[in-house]
Amino acid sequence: MITIQHPEQMQAKAIELRQQGKRLVLVPTMGFLHEGHLSLMRIARQRGDVIITSIFVNPSQFGPQEDLEAYPRDFEQDEGLCRNEGVDILFYPGIETMYLPDVSVYVDETLLSRGLCGLTRPTHFRGVLTIVAKLFNICLPHAAVFGEKDAQQLRLLRRMVRDLNFPVEMVSGPIVRESDGLAMSTRNKYLTDNERREALCLRHSLDLAEECYAGGERDVSTILDAMQGVITGSSSGVIDYLAAVDDENLEAIDTIDRPALIALAVRFGEARLLDNTVLGL
Amino acid sequence: MITIQHPEQMQAKAIELRQQGKRLVLVPTMGFLHEGHLSLMRIARQRGDVIITSIFVNPSQFGPQEDLEAYPRDFEQDEGLCRNEGVDILFYPGIETMYLPDVSVYVDETLLSRGLCGLTRPTHFRGVLTIVAKLFNICLPHAAVFGEKDAQQLRLLRRMVRDLNFPVEMVSGPIVRESDGLAMSTRNKYLTDNERREALCLRHSLDLAEECYAGGERDVSTILDAMQGVITGSSSGVIDYLAAVDDENLEAIDTIDRPALIALAVRFGEARLLDNTVLGL
Numbered sequence: 001m002i003t004i005q006h007p008e009q010m011q012a013k014a015i016e017l018r019q020q021g022k023r024l025v026l027v028p029t030m031g032f033l034h035e036g037h038l039s040l041m042r043i044a045r046q047r048g049d050v051i052i053t054s055i056f057v058n059p060s061q062f063g064p065q066e067d068l069e070a071y072p073r074d075f076e077q078d079e080g081l082c083r084n085e086g087v088d089i090l091f092y093p094g095i096e097t098m099y100l101p102d103v104s105v106y107v108d109e110t111l112l113s114r115g116l117c118g119l120t121r122p123t124h125f126r127g128v129l130t131i132v133a134k135l136f137n138i139c140l141p142h143a144a145v146f147g148e149k150d151a152q153q154l155r156l157l158r159r160m161v162r163d164l165n166f167p168v169e170m171v172s173g174p175i176v177r178e179s180d181g182l183a184m185s186t187r188n189k190y191l192t193d194n195e196r197r198e199a200l201c202l203r204h205s206l207d208l209a210e211e212c213y214a215g216g217e218r219d220v221s222t223i224l225d226a227m228q229g230v231i232t233g234s235s236s237g238v239i240d241y242l243a244a245v246d247d248e249n250l251e252a253i254d255t256i257d258r259p260a261l262i263a264l265a266v267r268f269g270e271a272r273l274l275d276n277t278v279l280g281l
Numbered sequence: 282m283i284t285i286q287h288p289e290q291m292q293a294k295a296i297e298l299r300q301q302g303k304r305l306v307l308v309p310t311m312g313f314l315h316e317g318h319l320s321l322m323r324i325a326r327q328r329g330d331v332i333i334t335s336i337f338v339n340p341s342q343f344g345p346q347e348d349l350e351a352y353p354r355d356f357e358q359d360e361g362l363c364r365n366e367g368v369d370i371l372f373y374p375g376i377e378t379m380y381l382p383d384v385s386v387y388v389d390e391t392l393l394s395r396g397l398c399g400l401t402r403p404t405h406f407r408g409v410l411t412i413v414a415k416l417f418n419i420c421l422p423h424a425a426v427f428g429e430k431d432a433q434q435l436r437l438l439r440r441m442v443r444d445l446n447f448p449v450e451m452v453s454g455p456i457v458r459e460s461d462g463l464a465m466s467t468r469n470k471y472l473t474d475n476e477r478r479e480a481l482c483l484r485h486s487l488d489l490a491e492e493c494y495a496g497g498e499r500d501v502s503t504i505l506d507a508m509q510g511v512i513t514g515s516s517s518g519v520i521d522y523l524a525a526v527d528d529e530n531l532e533a534i535d536t537i538d539r540p541a542l543i544a545l546a547v548r549f550g551e552a553r554l555l556d557n558t559v560l561g562l
Contacts, residue, residue, distance in 0.1 A: 007446055011446065011448055012302075013343065015448065018299070019302070021300070030484050057554075062556065100443070100444070102392065102530065103409070103444050104391045104392040104393060104440060104444065105388060105389070105390050105391075105441045105443075105444035105445055106388070106389050106390075106391070106444075107386060107387070107388055107389075107444055107445070108386070108387050108389050109385050109387075110385045110386075110387070111385035112385060129386070130445070133445050134444075134445055134446045137445055137446040137447050137448060138446045142447065159385060159386055160386045162381070163381070163384050163385065163386035163415075164386055164388070164411070164414050164415055164418055164420050165288055165292065165418040165419045167292055167296065167418060167421065241322045249527050276414075
C-alpha cells in the first residue's frame, strides 16, 4: 500500500495506472474506519484491480454548529485497517491542498437535496457533492463504492454522476450492523452507554415498518406512526425526521405503491444517527 | 471525421482513444462557426492527436428573455468547416440526451461570476460551467481550447478546473478580428449595416485604452472615461458594462498596478457584443 497526500500526485498516479489498463475503484471515507467501511473495500476488491481509499474529513459538508472539530480521527489505526484489507493506495490529502483560500466553484443539487437531511443541514450536500466531484477528478476511478446507510447521499451522488456525466460506475454496499442491530457509524462513538442501548429502537422501528409492509400495510402515515411509537416509547431520542419517500426522486409519498425509502435521523445526546430501509423493491 | 450524437457513445469513444494512448483536445462551440472557432481548432491541432469539436446550443446558459430561439444554426456548413480543419470527431448531441427532464445537478461559481456579464445574466455562468463540466466528462479531453473574447467565461472555466480538479489542460486562443477590427462573434449576424459600422467603436475604445496605458496612464476612471467617450460619441451602442478588473479574480480595481482585464459589453440593436484587452501583462 502506498500513501499519497497531494492531489496532483494522486491524479498523476491514477492516469499512469489507467494507461497500464488497470481498473481503479475508489472508496471515499472520512476515516475512523469501522466494519462498514471495510465492507465497502471488500466490494471494491471484487470490482477492480486497484483499490483507492480516500480519508478526508471534509469541512465543507459540516454546518457551522456541527461536529467538525469533534469528529474522531485515528490515522494510524485507519492505515493499518486499509493495509489489512488490501487497499493499494491510501489518499490522505491535507485540507490546504483540497480547498484553496479563494475556492469558489461548487456542485449543487436542487431537488433531492431539499428534504430529509437537507432540511436541517442546508449546506451539507453541496459539500458532499463538491468533494466527491473533486475526488472523482483526482482519483479517476472506473467505479466508486458508497454505503447505503447514507441513503440520501447515495441517491444524490448517483444523480450527480448522471447529470454531470461522470464516467464512474456507482456501486453501493449494504448497511453493516453491530450484532444487536445498530447501524455502524463513526458517530456511534458519541453515544453514552445508555444512549447506545436506547439507539437500538431505530433498528426496531425499521423492523416494524418491514413487518407492517409484509403484512400488507401500504399507508405511509400508519407505518410512520407505528415507527414513531417505537422510538418515542422506548428512548429519549429526538426525531429529526422520519419519512417515507420515493426511492429514486425522494419525493414524499402517501402510499407505498412503488419502491419507498423509509429513512430516519434521530438525535441521542451528541449523536445524530441515520438508518433506513427500502420497502417494495 | 466522424459525427457522434449520443453522449454515451462519445464517452465510450473517448475512453477507447485514451486507452490507445491518444491525446484528445476538445473545442467546445455553440456552432455557426466562424474564423474565431477555426483558429481554436488549429490551436487544438498543435496540442494533441485527436481533435473533438462539440456543437451544442446550450439552453441553460441563455436567460428567459435572451436569444436562444434566434441563435443562428447551420449544421451542414459547420460540418464542412470542421472537416476542412481536420477535426476528427464532431460531437453533436441532441438536447434531450444532454438534459434529462428531471435534471437537478449544477456547477456554480460564487465570486468571479458576480460582476461583468454576471450582473445582467445571473444564470448564464451556471449554465456555462455545467455544460463544460458535462462536456469534459463526456469527451474526456487532455486539453480544451477556449476563446479569449469570452474573457470572464475563460477565467471562470479555469477556476472550475482548479477548484474541481478536472484533469484538463486549459488553453486559450486570442481574439480573432474582422479586417476592420470587429471581434468575430456569431452574434455579429444580428447587426444591421449601420450597427456593424458603429460597432467598430468597441475596438477603437480598447485601442485608446492601450494607448493611454502605453503613455503611462494608470488611473482606471481616466481610462474608462476616455473609452466611454469613444463609444457614446460615435455610436448608438448602449453600454451594458465597461470595466477594469484584476485579470485573475475579476475584482474591480482603481489603478492598473497589476495585470488588468479591460472588458466591455455593449448592445447594438439585437446584438450584445463583447470585447476586451489585458493591460499590464
